[in-house]
Amino acid sequence: MTLPEQTQHHAHPTELAREMSTNTMIKTEQQLREEIAALxxxxxxxxxxxxxxxxxxxxxxxxxxxxxxxxA
Known part of the structure; x- marks a missing residue:
């Protein structure tokens, strides 16, 4: 497999980081919503x-x- 083909099959490192960051933000948002509801x-x-x-x-x-x- 050549380098361009590998790039097509695997997410680019910045895309992977962005996806992880998005997932982290979604989890954090859910945790905050739960905390707000509890409060x-x-x-x-x-x-x-x-x-x-x-x-x-x-x-x-x-x-x-x-x-x-x-x-009185």
Whole structure:
């Protein structure tokens, strides 16, 4: 097989590097998408916890006010 024939059958080194780079970028993009999705789920969970804490604080405040009114 002559050199030009070999080149036709095998990817050029720069093409191979570009293909590997593209594959790496695709994998990285997928990993980032998965991480973003996980962070969004965590954010939603934290928002729910925050809302529960706010509700509990409001209940404690109302009980304190009611106790102060009762004692007065």
């Amino acid at each position: 969004k789920r965590e954010e939603e969970n934290l928002k729910k916890i925050d809302e529960e804490i706010k509700q509990n604080l409001e209940i404690v405040h109302e009980k304190r006010v009611a106790a102060e009114d009762h004692d």
